[in-house]
Amino acid sequence: MNTCSRCVLPESFPGIAFDEQGVCNYCRTIPLPDAAEKASHLQRFESLLDENRGRHVYDVLLAYSGGKDSTYTMMVLKKRYHLNILAFTFDNGFVSAQAKLNILHMTDSLGVTSVMVRPPLPLMRKAFATAAEKDIYSPKTLDRASSICTTCIGFVKSMILKTALVYDIPLVAYGWSPGQAPISSAVMKTNPRLQRITQRTVRDPLLSAVGEELGTYFLNETDLGIPAERWPTNIHPLAFMEYDEERIIREISDMGWVKPADTDPNSTNCLLNALANYLHRRRFNYHPYAWEIAGIVRSGSMTRGEGLAKVTQDEDMNMVRYAAEALKIKV
Numbered sequence: 001m002n003t004c005s006r007c008v009l010p011e012s013f014p015g016i017a018f019d020e021q022g023v024c025n026y027c028r029t030i031p032l033p034d035a036a037e038k039a040s041h042l043q044r045f046e047s048l049l050d051e052n053r054g055r056h057v058y059d060v061l062l063a064y065s066g067g068k069d070s071t072y073t074m075m076v077l078k079k080r081y082h083l084n085i086l087a088f089t090f091d092n093g094f095v096s097a098q099a100k101l102n103i104l105h106m107t108d109s110l111g112v113t114s115v116m117v118r119p120p121l122p123l124m125r126k127a128f129a130t131a132a133e134k135d136i137y138s139p140k141t142l143d144r145a146s147s148i149c150t151t152c153i154g155f156v157k158s159m160i161l162k163t164a165l166v167y168d169i170p171l172v173a174y175g176w177s178p179g180q181a182p183i184s185s186a187v188m189k190t191n192p193r194l195q196r197i198t199q200r201t202v203r204d205p206l207l208s209a210v211g212e213e214l215g216t217y218f219l220n221e222t223d224l225g226i227p228a229e230r231w232p233t234n235i236h237p238l239a240f241m242e243y244d245e246e247r248i249i250r251e252i253s254d255m256g257w258v259k260p261a262d263t264d265p266n267s268t269n270c271l272l273n274a275l276a277n278y279l280h281r282r283r284f285n286y287h288p289y290a291w292e293i294a295g296i297v298r299s300g301s302m303t304r305g306e307g308l309a310k311v312t313q314d315e316d317m318n319m320v321r322y323a324a325e326a327l328k329i330k331v
């Protein structure tokens with residue numbers, strides 16, 4: 001298959017076109033953040049922390065999966081910026097045992113309070129099996145993540161926001177890597193109007209396909225009625241900090257974080273990932289992490305060769321079958 005000569009996006013990726021050098025239109029048109037842009041975001045971020053530190057019960061609510069990027073983000077927020085963190089973990093029923101140990105160990109070591117929300121497993125199974133087997137989302141929604149991941153991230157983002165609103169926490173932090181989310185959204189105030197629109201892409205199709213009982217995990221009219229000035233600011237600091245996967249893993253490993261051996265190579269916390277990737281590649285003929293990895297390659301934090309290896313590697317079929325059996329679906 002034809003692949004961009006600069007990043008890792010293949011010809012099967014939606015909306016792609018190559019020029020005579022074999023470089024894709026995304027590489028040609030997406031501006032790379034320069035040092036000045038990173039510095040100005042860092043400055044905005046640091047003054048935001050100064051404005052909010054110590055004024056609420058918690059300074060920041062961190063979306064904490066126990067994976068490498070959110071663990072590193074927690075370390076930075078605590079050790080470099082001395083924030084009072086509430087770490088929020090959404091247990092989708094398929095968090096690897098090692099990731100759970102990492103969550104307990106890292107929050108204990110860093111002196112961070114942790115909260116875990118775990119919906120009943122049969123309900124999560126039903127949601128993920130439906131997302132895996134039926135076309136419930138628009139194809140556009142799935143450009144950058146598999147159907148199973150999109151479902152889970154939908155729960156996570158809504159539950160995080162709901163928790164921040166209920167506990168009156170001014171900042172919400174994510175460990176998005178530079179390829180996962182653009183620098184332009186690295187410091188961004190949330191608001192009820194935008195949230196209403198966002199909920200349509202995941203919440204609405206999910207509730208109509210699986211059931212209204214999933215509404216518990218999304219924002220309701222009461223939440224959406226909270227005045228805009230009380231809504232938190234989202235931050236994802238890895239977008240404007242130096243991102244080097246090897247160094248991140250080394251630094252958190254020094255604190256006792258252990259890389260799970262039971263997950264897909266692209267995930268350091270979820271046991272459904274191999275199945276999610278397998279189904280996406282089979283249906284769309286490109287890897288659901290292609291967009292993210294292309295972004296990391298473009299930013300220079302990963303070589304094109306390393307990126308290509310990640311997006312072309314076949315899934316471990318034992319992991320695929322394990323997850324398919326757990327969801328009671330056929331592959």
Ligand SMILES: [Zn+2]
Binds near residue numbers: 009025028
């Ligand atoms: Zn490209």
